[in-house]
Amino acid sequence: MTNGIHHVTGITSNVQANVDFYVGFLGLRLVKRTGGYADAEQLHLVYGDGLGSPGSLLTFLVWEAAGRGRTGIGQVSEVALAVPPASLGDWITKALAANIPLDGPSREFGEPVLRLKDPDGLIVKLVGVDMATPAPLSNAPTRLRGVTLLTDKAIETASFLTLFGYTEDRRSGVTQRMGSDTDIVDIREVSGFVPSVSGGGVPDHVAFRARDIDELRSMRLSLKSHGPTEVHDRKYFVSLYVRDPAGILMEYATDGPGMTIDEAPAELGQTLFLPPHDADRAEDLRAMLPQFALPGEERFPARDLxxxxxxxxxxxxxxxxxxxxxxxxxxxxxxxxxxxxxxxxxxxxxxxxxxxxxxxxxxxxxxxxxxxxxxxxxxxxxxxxxxxxxxxxxxxxxxxxxxxxxxxxxxxxxxxxxxxxxxxxxxxxxxxxxxxxxxxxxxxxxxxxxxxxxxxxxxxxxxxxxxxxxxxxxxxxxxxxxxxxxxxxxxxxxxxxxxxxxxxxxxxx
Missing domain, CATH: 3.40.50.1820 (Alpha/Beta hydrolase fold, catalytic domain)
Structure with missing residues (x-):
């Protein structure tokens, strides 16, 4: 069984600022731009390593000018990315030069951690730990180190994660660390805390890896008594959606077909793709979806009006x-x-x-x-x-x-x-x-x-x-x-x- 995190999906209210942070500052590669498969009037961006490998992927739904959400119970609260331990000092210097809010460095479970905030306020942790990825990029995080979940049912959430190949690792205060073969999930118990509200800066869900469609089918059968599940073909992977006992949205996504199914590796992220079921309104969608410029491209600066x-x-x-x-x-x-x-x-x-x-x-x-x-x-x-x-x-x-x-x-x-x-x-x-x-x-x-x-x-x-x-x-x-x-x-x-x-x-x- 393949295990570990496949991707994390967040929400941004400013597509240009999002691209500038994840491509321009962090150095990740934009590997896919699409209309959303659930709602094609939403732009969906995917960042990752040089090939968009599972385990390196951060994706964002664009809710332009939607406003800030609220992080709370039943949600991913932080995303952790792995960087070489010796590079943390350089990241501090780079963040200060770019006026990016930061906290740290500190140590968590023995690992050096630098907390940053993206333009929407999402906490992105840079964790000094050596982790390999199939197509590493120079001066960029290598892959997802893990996520932090806020839950008022910590025991039930931890038990649920064992279905995806996670086992109990260590505990620090109110945080229980669960580990897979490749990454970690930190479960933070926050009883009495406010529930989350969707919006900019609040992750939508975390997705775990399935080797293929057979593993996904087996997972769905194992969840039959748990509650409702949904399966959707997202073209680049097939997804099973389910909520844990605390209401946290989780996904189980196949490794394939992958990001290179419709673009050559050298051309990833250059073309806007639209869901096949919306082909009859493709031109309308191209007019509606927000446009942006990658670093180095000519851009049209937004004015404060x-x-x-x-x-x-x-x-x-x-x-x-x-x-x-x-x-x-x-x-x-x-x-x-x-x-x-x-x-x-x-x-x-x-x-x-x-x-x-x-x-x-x-x-x-x-x-x-x-x-x-x-x-x-x-x-x-x-x-x-x-x-x-x-x-x-x-x-x-x-x-x-x-x-x-x-x-x-x-x-x-x-x-x-x-x-x-x-x-x-x-x-x-x-x-x-x-x-x-x-x-x-x-x-x-x-x-x-x-x-x-x-x-x-x-x-x-x-x-x-x-x-x-x-x-x-x-x-x-x-x-x-x-x-x-x-x-x-x-x-x-x-x-x-x-x-x-x-x-x-x-x-x-």
Missing amino acids: PFIHRFNRPQNPDGTTLVLLHGTGGNEADLMPIARRIAPHSALLGVRGRATEEGTNRWFRRLDSTTFDQQDIRGEAEAFAAFVEGAVAGYGLDPDKLVFLGYSNGANMLAAVLQLHPGVVRCAILLRGIQPLEKPPAVDLSDTSVLVLTGHDDAFARNAPALADALMAHGARVDSLELTANHELVAADVTESTEWIRRKLSVHR
Whole structure:
């Protein structure tokens, strides 16, 4: 039986900072980038040794701008990586130079340990112990030394780990060390501690090694009386998921087929792969998933602006930028698929509204479906105008090649900005929008072009003409079309928007 840890999966809320830490600082190799197999709208990154060998793998689900989670009972709390004992001094110097939080060195179970924190706050321990890996990298950790588990059922958790080939080793205070042939698991009893909450900096699960599918099947049979299990083909390995008696999510993953099944060893981590069952929306997913740069690659530094935002850049940009404002319940990536179809060569700048309603994102508060908080609209419109100014200056955007596209609540927000801050938005597409302002000001919109697309069967369609009329009354050039549609977006939205942008931007050239 193969034993030991196969990989550890964490959560990051900042993909670029995550890559900079694990590749740029630690020196691990990015061996795979994929859309998540459980949710393809989540980017999944895999780091490891030069070949992505089992036992060297750290993987991260990207929950961009999700915020910090909480480490607590029923979770992995620390990840330990093995480094040559003589290198710890160099790692201290390197961490201090990079302003990375550190603690130590100290000794745990006789081993020298240096604790670091990654950008999300996850504790990464560098342990001075010689451990081999099939494809070592220079000046980088060699492999996983182990993990620390927080549990309020230490005896039961320890007993459960014996199923994966671990045996009791030593104890130090409230920590019981379990050992396999290759690595360790430290079980820390924390009765009365708070439960964990998923988010950035909190590991999702630890996976143990199965030699092949037969070992995995045998494990599932042995767990038949334990409780529910799930088996999933993750392409690079087959996984069995189960929770221990304390609720800690654990995985049993086969060593093969491995990371080189779809990329040559020299090309690992260069291509974005998407799950086969999502092949029909591959282009949409490529538009939605966050982009990043590896160390040494040209990058686009993020600016600190009033709204959470994300860029998607095409391979052959034409200098135009579409600024996207989602509808109720959406986020900064929601409109990127349709925007990419509308403008294949435009940079896409998706922005997230700051208001919330029952946990969903919005652009401003509302009192009912068509009555809005006027003070909140004005405050958020002012903040958005500042965002646009900051984005143009900070990212070097061409104001003459900016097109703003808003859907539903996002269209209403754009309508408010058009009327409250004339000149900030000069070219706008409003999809299923209505007039959000009760007392729109008298402004000059003669330098503004707007496309209003309304659905004939939209419950809010009767409110749309008032918006178009108000904009035209103040000088805006408005093209208003009624489509065979309801409130949802349809193919005609793409066709009409594409043609309208082509006409409008050709005027500015």
